[in-house]
Amino acid sequence: MEKMKNNDTLHKSARHVLLVMLAVLPAAVSAGPSGQAMAFTCAGCHGTDGSSVGPSMPAIAGMDPEVFVDAMKAYRQDERNSSIMNRIAKAYTDEQLKEMGWFFASQRLQLFPQQYDATLAARGAELHEEYCEKCHENGGRPGDAGTLAGQWMPYLHYTMEDFLDGNRKWPRKMKRKVDAAIEEAGDDAIPALVNFYGSQR
Known part of the structure; x- marks a missing residue:
């Protein structure tokens, strides 16, 4: 009699576990990939x-x-x-x-060395401080205005071409700042900034 009672208790426990699993399973499945x-x-x-x-x-x-x-x-x-x-x-x-x-x-940014022009990079550092640092803080390191420091220089070059050619929408205030940098440094402005960001590690 005692054995039958224990078996009955085990069956009830197993049934409860099964019901909980069935209730949780749809939520786990619907959660999708991480x-x-x-x-x-x-x-x-x-x-x-x-x-x-x-x-x-x-x-x-x-x-x-x-x-x-x-x-x-x-x-x-x-x-x-x-x-x-x-x-x-x-x-x-x-x-x-x-x-x-x-x-x-949550991932740590790994930066890779690039060849850059030291003279242009030094000029770019000045232009960044004057026109870009307010939004792209700490020399353009990761923040709420994106990442510039350490980015691949070809990528930065192509991206600036998209902005200048009208293929990409300018963020707020950026066009005014870039225009001012170009007015000051002429054709060297964009290469200087690209070399500065590419020099950052």
Whole structure:
């Protein structure tokens, strides 16, 4: 009799555990892949942790998550010039973009040495201090205005060409600041800034 009672108790406990698992399972399934798992799709161009090893691809490790989400939304809405990013961005929901943004924000940016012109870099440091430091603090290191310091120089060059050619929308105040830098330094302004940011480690 005691044995039957124990068996009955075991069956009830097992049934309760099964009911809890069945209740939790749909939530676990609907949660979908993590930000880290989704970020693996970016590894081919931006590196496994967001530190790009391709000179025409930006590093996105340590990027402010809001900057990441805003950029991806701009690609998704075809508001930003791109070869393939606009198609890639359309595959993600707003919530998924936020999760990916937080993953990349948590990664440590790895910088790689680049060849740069020391004279231009020194001029770029002066121009940065005068026109760019207010938004791109600490020499352009990761922050809520994006990452400039240590970015690949070809990427920075192509990006500035997009702004100047009208293929990319200027952020607030940026055009006025860039125009002022060009007025002061002429054709050397953009190369100087690019060499300065590329010299940062």
